[in-house]
Structure formats: structure tokens, C-alpha cells
Amino acid sequence: MTDDGPGSHARRTGWSGWTPRNRWLAGGGAATGAALLGLLLAAQVGASPACAAPPAGGSTYQGKATFYDAQGQGGNCSFDSAPADRMHVALGPTEYSDAAACGGYLDVTGPRGTVRVVVMDQCPECATGHIDLSREAFARIADPVQGIVPVSYRAVVDPPTGPLAFRIKEGASQWWFAVRVTNHGNPLASVEARTGSGWRELVRHDYNYWLADDGLGPGPYTLRVTDVAGNQASVSGLTLAPEQTQTTDVRLYGSGGSGPAAGAGSSSATGSGSTSGRSAERSPTPDTASAAESPSARPTPAGSASASPSPTAGAAGFGAAASSAVTPAAAPADPPPACG
Incomplete structure (x- = not known):
């Protein structure tokens, strides 16, 4: 289902203005989860990251993942369109780091397994450690009905x-x-x-x-x-x-x-x-x-x-990049990576 309340947001794409994004939150606690997520992340909107930097290769980060619909567009990274396989991710302002993360790849591990995604977009209200996957990528690592899941992720070094x-x-x-x-x-x-x-x-x-x-x-x-x-x-x-x-x-x-x-x-x-x-x-x-x-x-x-x-x-x-095979993975702890 599409949530148009606190869990949904709009995204600025280049100079062309704001592009709507819809984030899905499902399950019995969807409305409550959306409201809590909005309250927790509202302070991130428009704030300048204190120590902005993309995820570094060789480090594993713990956090959470939601998903959204890019509507076929190429996001803040100004790609012409989403990748053909739809495996992409939006990062919060700190990790997006004024486009420094664009075009890099992350391996994201959730309850069902691991998927490889390209950084294509920015999620303006996502705190550090909160990543916003495409719906298709989220489905590789978790049941979309869950809406929000704990994940671990790491930057891919020298991806094909x-x-x-x-x-x-x-x-x-x-x-x-x-x-x-x-x-x-x-x-x-x-x-x-x-x-x-x-x-x-x-x-x-x-x-x-x-x-x-x-x-x-x-x-x-x-x-x-x-x-x-x-x-x-x-x-x-x-x-x-x-x-x-x-x-x-x-x-x-x-x-x-x-x-x-x-x-x-x-x-x-x-x-x-x-x-x-x-x-x-x-x-x-x-x-x-x-x-x-x-x-x-x-x-x-x-x-x-x-x-x-x-x-x-x-x-x-x-x-x-092709998504990796699904492998069993334990749900990681929720705290976001440290900044600094």
C-alpha cells in the first residue's frame, strides 16, 4: 500500500524541481510505523550533515531499510533512468554526501539474503544508517509486507x-x-x-x-x-x-x-x-x-x-550490477553507523 503520510516524501532531482516518491509501509503496524518513522527522521530534512561521507569500502554498517518507487526516473544522481534491473538505493543526506556516493554500489543483507544495488538517489529525511531501496531490491532481502527491516550493508570495491x-x-x-x-x-x-x-x-x-x-x-x-x-x-x-x-x-x-x-x-x-x-x-x-x-x-x-x-x-x-544470490542472513542490530 502507498502511505501518503509521514512515511512519504518528495525528492529534488537536479534543477527540475521536486519529484514525488512513495514509500511503502505494510502490515498491521503500518500506520504506527509510518508515524514513528516520520517523527524520528523529520529532523533530518534540510539539515546539513555534520560529517558527510559515503559508506567506505571494507566497513560493514548496521541500519534499517525501507523501499520506494523511483517512477522510472534517475534520481538525484541525474541518471537518465533507473537501472534496467531496478536494483538501486537512495541514501540519506550524510551518506549521499552531495552526490559523492553516486554510481557506487552497496551489498545489502536483510532477513532473506543479500542484494547488490547502485546508489542512484537521495532520501532527504533518511538518517544515517537508514537506506531506501527500490521495491524490487527490497523484495530480494525481505517480504515487502514488513515495510521496514534491519539490514547490514557495505560498499563494493571495484564492482564489475x-x-x-x-x-x-x-x-x-x-x-x-x-x-x-x-x-x-x-x-x-x-x-x-x-x-x-x-x-x-x-x-x-x-x-x-x-x-x-x-x-x-x-x-x-x-x-x-x-x-x-x-x-x-x-x-x-x-x-x-x-x-x-x-x-x-x-x-x-x-x-x-x-x-x-x-x-x-x-x-x-x-x-x-x-x-x-x-x-x-x-x-x-x-x-x-x-x-x-x-x-x-x-x-x-x-x-x-x-x-x-x-x-x-x-x-x-x-x-x-547483477544482484547477488540470496543467502540466509541473520537480522543485524538496528543502530546506525557512527559519523565522525
């Missing part, structure tokens, strides 16, 4: 994924630049642009685009991507083609993965370079996927000029 893909935001020009990176597997630590003989670090915004507010010129561009595990790759030949996905043959780690890559576009780019002893390897162009992007365009400054995009627009996406 496809080659890097880049999407320059609509409204971008030589005077204002914004790019989204997908298929990186581990959460990203930085995205930099080559400028002359040096590198300029772009600024990540909470809708998961990396910005240079005064632009990077007309292109083509060379971007360097680094993830939280220290994997790094440089990709050159990216063009100023807003609303297109530019696919590459570069992975931040590994020589291939079982997770299908989404978002083949008409453009392509080449990549090279790495650090930490891991090479950025090449692979075939990923499979196609299509969906409309959620956030609205930022207006281009008056008098600016933009490069002409390629005639064919590609669709963006991200590498979807």
Missing part, C-alpha cells in the same frame, strides 16, 4: 562495470561547462580538465555533474577521472556536444566486467594513463540504452557561443 561514459549537460557552452561521468564503479574522488600544461579540478554539485562555471573553451577536452580507490584514467577527444553520451574504451580498473554498460552514443573518445599501478584498459563500445535526462538546462550566458553538437544524440546510463 562498463567503460567510462561522459555526458555534457544541456546548456553547456565554451563559457559554462558541466559533465556527468558514468560506469566508474567505485565512487569518484575527482574529475579534472586539462588546461594548457596543467589540470583544473572541476567542482561536483549535488546533482552529480562536475562544473567549470566559467567554462573550458570550445573543446575538444581531455578529462582525468580518479575514484576513491586511487584508480585514475585520462580521456581525450571529448567534444562540446550537450545531451549526448560520449562512450570510451577506458575502464578505471580491470579488463572487463559482467555488468552491462548502458549508454552508447554516437560520439566516442580515447583514453590513456593511470596511477596506482592500475592501467585503464580498452573494451568494445557498450550496449545502448535510452531515456530522457531529468535535470533542466542551466541557461547559457548572453553572448556566449557553443560548439555544434553531433547530429545524433546518444543516451546516457551507467553500468548495472
Whole structure:
């Protein structure tokens, strides 16, 4: 059943406004549970996290899970749509950490077993340790009738994924630049642009685009991507083609993965370079996927000029990880992970 009281909420997606989300709470204590959950979490809405950070690899967190309907949209991380397998999760403001968690994966264990989900969204009123799964993912670990269940979860290190893909935001020009990176597997630590003989670090915004507010010129561009595990790759030949996905043959780690890559576009780019002893390897162009992007365009400054995009627009996406097999698991303790 759909609860429109304290257990339901709305979500801001990029610049496009608020997108409704419905959370389900079922069973005999549904109404009471929804009210209590709303009271417990209301203080989280609009509050700035004291020590925001995504779940760290190698650590296991104890908490609770609810579920919601993303309505096919790509959430605060600005994905074009939910993954095809519908295995995704929304995190509270502290763990979402202004989009720092976007595109990473969690293994979540509940009463029925374990499922792997991609971080796609933010749950504005979720306290630290409270994760909001897609309905389909929740059903892998518990009976949806329960509504709220204790879980444990951990960040996946180097999950299988496809080659890097880049999407320059609509409204971008030589005077204002914004790019989204997908298929990186581990959460990203930085995205930099080559400028002359040096590198300029772009600024990540909470809708998961990396910005240079005064632009990077007309292109083509060379971007360097680094993830939280220290994997790094440089990709050159990216063009100023807003609303297109530019696919590459570069992975931040590994020589291939079982997770299908989404978002083949008409453009392509080449990549090279790495650090930490891991090479950025090449692979075939990923499979196609299509969906409309959620956030609205930022207006281009008056008098600016933009490069002409390629005639064919590609669709963006991200590498979807397969859910793990269901295995018996004991219900974990309820306290959320410590922050600090």
C-alpha cells in the first residue's frame, strides 16, 4: 500500500524541481510505523550533515531499510533512468554526501539474503544508517509486507562495470561547462580538465555533474577521472556536444566486467594513463540504452557561443550490477553507523 503520510516524501532531482516518491509501509503496524518513522527522521530534512561521507569500502554498517518507487526516473544522481534491473538505493543526506556516493554500489543483507544495488538517489529525511531501496531490491532481502527491516550493508570495491561514459549537460557552452561521468564503479574522488600544461579540478554539485562555471573553451577536452580507490584514467577527444553520451574504451580498473554498460552514443573518445599501478584498459563500445535526462538546462550566458553538437544524440546510463544470490542472513542490530 502507498502511505501518503509521514512515511512519504518528495525528492529534488537536479534543477527540475521536486519529484514525488512513495514509500511503502505494510502490515498491521503500518500506520504506527509510518508515524514513528516520520517523527524520528523529520529532523533530518534540510539539515546539513555534520560529517558527510559515503559508506567506505571494507566497513560493514548496521541500519534499517525501507523501499520506494523511483517512477522510472534517475534520481538525484541525474541518471537518465533507473537501472534496467531496478536494483538501486537512495541514501540519506550524510551518506549521499552531495552526490559523492553516486554510481557506487552497496551489498545489502536483510532477513532473506543479500542484494547488490547502485546508489542512484537521495532520501532527504533518511538518517544515517537508514537506506531506501527500490521495491524490487527490497523484495530480494525481505517480504515487502514488513515495510521496514534491519539490514547490514557495505560498499563494493571495484564492482564489475562498463567503460567510462561522459555526458555534457544541456546548456553547456565554451563559457559554462558541466559533465556527468558514468560506469566508474567505485565512487569518484575527482574529475579534472586539462588546461594548457596543467589540470583544473572541476567542482561536483549535488546533482552529480562536475562544473567549470566559467567554462573550458570550445573543446575538444581531455578529462582525468580518479575514484576513491586511487584508480585514475585520462580521456581525450571529448567534444562540446550537450545531451549526448560520449562512450570510451577506458575502464578505471580491470579488463572487463559482467555488468552491462548502458549508454552508447554516437560520439566516442580515447583514453590513456593511470596511477596506482592500475592501467585503464580498452573494451568494445557498450550496449545502448535510452531515456530522457531529468535535470533542466542551466541557461547559457548572453553572448556566449557553443560548439555544434553531433547530429545524433546518444543516451546516457551507467553500468548495472547483477544482484547477488540470496543467502540466509541473520537480522543485524538496528543502530546506525557512527559519523565522525
